[in-house]
Amino acid sequence: MMAWTDRHCRFFLRQISRHAQLYTEMITAAALCHGDAERLLAHHEAEHPLALQLGGSEPVQLAEAAKMGEARGFDEINLNVGCPSDRVQTGRFGACLMAEPALVADCVRAMQDAVEIPVTVKCRIGIDDQDCERDLDRFIDTVAGAGCRTFIIHARKAWLHGLDPKENRTVPPLDHDRVYRLKGSRSDLEIILNGGVESLDECEKHLQHVDGVMLGRAAYQDPYVLAEADRRVFDSKQEIPSRHEILERFEPYVAGQLAQGEKLHRMTKHVLGLFKGQPGARGYRRILSEEGAGDDAGLEVLRRAAATTRIADMEAVPVAAE
Numbered sequence: 001m002m003a004w005t006d007r008h009c010r011f012f013l014r015q016i017s018r019h020a021q022l023y024t025e026m027i028t029a030a031a032l033c034h035g036d037a038e039r040l041l042a043h044h045e046a047e048h049p050l051a052l053q054l055g056g057s058e059p060v061q062l063a064e065a066a067k068m069g070e071a072r073g074f075d076e077i078n079l080n081v082g083c084p085s086d087r088v089q090t091g092r093f094g095a096c097l098m099a100e101p102a103l104v105a106d107c108v109r110a111m112q113d114a115v116e117i118p119v120t121v122k123c124r125i126g127i128d129d130q131d132c133e134r135d136l137d138r139f140i141d142t143v144a145g146a147g148c149r150t151f152i153i154h155a156r157k158a159w160l161h162g163l164d165p166k167e168n169r170t171v172p173p174l175d176h177d178r179v180y181r182l183k184g185s186r187s188d189l190e191i192i193l194n195g196g197v198e199s200l201d202e203c204e205k206h207l208q209h210v211d212g213v214m215l216g217r218a219a220y221q222d223p224y225v226l227a228e229a230d231r232r233v234f235d236s237k238q239e240i241p242s243r244h245e246i247l248e249r250f251e252p253y254v255a256g257q258l259a260q261g262e263k264l265h266r267m268t269k270h271v272l273g274l275f276k277g278q279p280g281a282r283g284y285r286r287i288l289s290e291e292g293a294g295d296d297a298g299l300e301v302l303r304r305a306a307a308t309t310r311i312a313d314m315e316a317v318p319v320a321a322e
Contacts, residue, residue, distance in 0.1 A: 002025045002026050002083075003025060004025060004220055004270075005022070005023060005024060005025045005220070006024075006025060006270075007042055007043050007044065007047070008257070008262075008266060008267040008270055009220070009270040010022045010024070010043065010044075010047045010050065011044050011046060011047055011250075011253055012223070012246075012250055012253075012267070012270050012271055013219070013223060013226065014046050014047055015241070015246045015249040015250050016223055016224065016226045016227055016229075016241065016246055017226040017227075017229045017230050018230055018236065018238065019049075019229070019230050019233075019234040019236060020226060020229055020230075020233075020234075021049045021050075021051060021075075021076075022047055022049070022050050022051070023050075023051045023053050023078060023214075024043075024050070024051065024052050024053050025053065026053045026054070026055045026080045026083060026094075027040050027041075027052070027053065027054060027055065027065075028054070028055045028056055028093070029054050029055065029056035029058065029061045029062045029064070029065035030056065030058075030061060032054075032064075032065040032068050032069075033061055033064050033065060033068075037068055041068060041069065041072045041074075043072075043073075043074075044253070045073075048073075048075060049075045049076075050074055050075055050076075051074060051075060051076035051077070051078045051120070052066075052069035052074040052076070052077050052078065053078045053079075053080050053122070054066065054069075054077060054078065054079055054080065055079075055080050055083065055093040055094060056079075056093050056107070057092045057093045057097060057100075057103060057107065058107075059106045059107045059109070059110035059111075060110065062079070062107050062110060062111050063110040063111050063113065063114035064114070066111040066114050066115045066119065067114045067115060069115075070114075070115040070116065070117050074117065075117060075118075076117055076118045076119075076120055077111055077115060077117060077118070077119045077120070078119075078120045078121070078122055078152070079104070079107060079108065079111070079119065079120070079121050079122070080093070080094060080122050081093075081094065081095065081097045081098055081104055081121055081122060081123040081124075082094065082095050082122045082123045082124045082152075082154050082158065083095055083165075084124075084127075084158035084159070084160055084163070084165055084168040085165040095123075095124055095127050095158035095160060096127070096160055098123055098124060098126065098127045098130070098135075098139055098158075099127060099130075101138060101139040101142035101143060102142060104121065104139070104142070104143050104146075105142050105143050105145060105146035106146070108121065108143055108146045108147060108148045109146040109147060112146070112147050112148075118149070118150060119147075119148060120148065120149075120150040120151070120152065121143055121148050121150070121151050121152070122151075122152040122153075122154070122194070123139065123151065123152070123153055123154070124153070124154050124156060124157055124158045125153060125154070125155055125156065125157055125175055125178050125179070126157045126158075127157060127158045127159070127160055128157070128158075128159060128160055128161060130157070132157065132175065132178055133178075136178070136182065137182070137185070140182065140186065140189070144186070144189060149188075149189055149190055150189070150190040150191075150192065151182075151189060151190070151191055151192070152192040152193075152194055152212075152214055153179050153182070153191065153192070153193060153194060153195075154194045154195040155174050155175050155176045155178060155179050155193060155194065155195040155196065156168070156169075156172040156173065156174055156175070156195050156196075157172045158172070159171075159172060169217070174195055174196045176193060176195075176196075176206065176209075179191060179193045179209075179210060180209040180210065183209060183210050183211070184209075190211045190212070191210045191211055191212075192210060192211060192212035192213065192214055193206050193209075193210045193212070193213050193214070194213070194214040194216065197213055197214075197215055197218060198218045198225075199218070199225060200225065200228055200229060200232055200233070203215070203229075203233065204232065204233070207233070220270075220273065221273045221276070222273050222276045222277075223270075223271070223273055223274050224243060224246075224274060224275075224276070227240050227241060227246075228240055243274050243275055243278070243309070244306060244309075244310070246274065247271070247274070247302065247306050250271065251299060251302070251303075253267075254267050254268075254299055254302060255299055258298060258299065263295065263297070264292045264294075264297040264298065264299075264301060264302070265288075265292045265293050265297065268288045268292045268301075268302055268305075269288075271288070271302075272285050272288060272289070275309050278309060279309065280308045280309035280310075280311065281309065283305075283308040283309075284305045284306065284308050284309050285305075287301060287304055287305035287308060288301065288302070288305045291304070291305075292305075
């Protein structure tokens with residue numbers, strides 16, 4: 001989810017679900033240690049509970065980055081050992097590290113020694129020609145031996161040779177049962193399933209076998225899928241917000257960011273899918289994409305886009321003959 005789940009996206013998603021854990025896009029430990037850490041770690045207090053997702057393979061550097069994240073108030077540090085992109089492999093982090101469980105264990109141990117908050121790992125069920133049973137068990141056992149208690153597992157292999165990152169999200173077959181079996185054999189660990197989950201109905205099915213479910217692109221492309229999460233998953237009694245109520249909650253944040261010089265499109269690109277499948281959705285997306293792209297675009301563009309869905313919704317309601 002690099003370049004997707006930035007701070008604007010996370011604040012917006014928090015207006016839909018109060019309780020779902022949110023994760024940052026993957027940030028490299030090197031970027032934090034040698035770059036603009038203040039900007040990279042920026043987030044709004046409302047985003048919590050919030051995990052900082054790191055990429056890297058140098059234990060000392062990861063430990064330093066983890067300390068930075070803890071100091072800035074993040075609730076969890078997550079090491080990404082699942083991203084299959086060429087750029088990530090070149091930097092020796094992401095899914096290629098599944099071939100080096102001892103190194104991942106060293107990284108986890110260094111981060112845990114540096115912080116008090118939980119350190120978790122996100123991985124695949126395997127890479128390339130690894131055996132999904134034997135090699136995944138070996139990876140989990142080794143990293144758990146370093147103290148990691150929570151694993152988020154994308155239930156697909158990552159093919160580092162022959163498939164590009166987009167293909168790696170869809171071509172390797174899903175094997176949710178493999179993640180179920182892992183939970184069955186390691187009941188002492190928290191196992192969270194990721195990959196190919198499109199709805200809350202599917203989440204509830206998976207939760208009969210694992211401890212948690214992570215939604216990625218499904219929640220980004222159709223954010224309203226999270227609207228019932230608080231009630232159905234977290235037993236909240238709060239009312240389910242309407243799509244328009246969500247945008248109204250988002251408005252003060254947008255106004256504040258605009259006043260600080262942020263561009264509208266950097267925020268509204270994350271809300272394009274809010275009305276997916278609803279009357280007026282096409283006009284809503286068109287206004288945000290075209291009119292919202294201007295350097296001087298303001299809050300009125302977001303309001304005008306939302307108004308098109310209200311009008312379309314009224315027109316879609318059948319009127320009974322007198």
